[in-house]
Amino acid sequence: MILFPAVDIQRGRAVRLRLGHFDEETVYAESPLEAARAWADEGAQYLHVVDLDGARRGSPQHLGELRRMTAELEPPVQYGGGLRTLGAVHDALEAGARRVVLGTAALRDEALLGSALELAGPDRVVVAVDVRGGRVSVAGWTEASDLRPEDLVARLERRGARTFAYTNVDRDGTLAGPDLEGLRLVAQATGGRVIASGGVSSLADLEALRALELDNLEGVIAGKALYERRFTVAEGNAALAGDPAPAPAD
Secondary structure (H helix, E strand, O other), X not given: OEEEEEEEEEOOEEEEEEOOEEEEEEEEEOOHHHHHHHHHHOOOOOEEEEEHHHHHHOOOOOHHHHXXXXXXXXXXXXXXXXXXXXXXXXXXXXXXXXXXXXXXXXXXXXXXXXXXXXXXXXXXXEEEEEEEOOEEEEOOOOEEOOXXXXXXHHHHHHOXXXXXXXXXXXXXXXXXXXOHHXXXXXXXXXXXXXXXXXXXXXXXXXXXXXXXXXXXXXXXXXXXXXXXXXXXXXXXXXXXXXXXXXXXXX
16 A cells, blocks of 8 residues: 555645635645645655645646646656546646546546546546545535445446545544545445545554555545644555654654
C-alpha cells in the first residue's frame, strides 16, 4: 500500500474541507504547487489532487495548477473535480494527470465512463465513491442518492472500471478515524483496486487499514493529518509498508 498526500484546491489555495462542506475550509497553503512540493520533498510516491471549485461548478477550474505540478514535481498525480465530459477528461490528461478521478460522471453517465476508459485506459481512471450516511453522494457531495457503495462498485466494475477511491464524507477532514467496515464492504464487492480516504488521523489508523489485510487495497489518501503534522509522508509510507518508522531527520 502507498500513501497519497492530498492537495485540495479552492479559490487557488490548498485547503481541507470539514465533512465535505465547501464553506468549512481551512487554508493550509496559499500555493497548491508549494503544498504539493512539500509532499514530494518528503517522499510522496503519488499525489491526489482535487479541484474543489471544479467539483462544485461541473468543469475543471485549476488545470493550470495541475500543469505546474506535473511539470515541476516527480510524483505522478491523480486529478479529480469537475471531470464530467470526455473533453474535460482529455484536458486533464493533456495537462499531465497520470490518472483521472471521475465521480458524478461515472454514476450518472456510464457511457461517459466507457469513453473515458477507452480514451485513457482502465488503469488511468479512478472512480470516486463518496458516501454520506451509508449511501453514495454526488455532485461534489451536495446531493444524496439511494445507492449503497458496494452495489455501485460492483455495477461499475462490470462496465470496466478497475480502481475506486472510497471516501466516507461524514469523516472527511474530521480526524475521526477511517471507516474500516465501509471500506471492507466496498473492497469485498470488487476485484479491482480500492483507495481509502476520509478520517485518517494517525499512524495507528494507517496500521489499522493495513491490518484489514485486503489484497486489493492499493493505498490511503491523507490530507489534514499531514498538514497538521500528525505524521510525515515518510512515516506514513513506512506504516503502510509495515516497515520500522524512519529515524527523525537531524
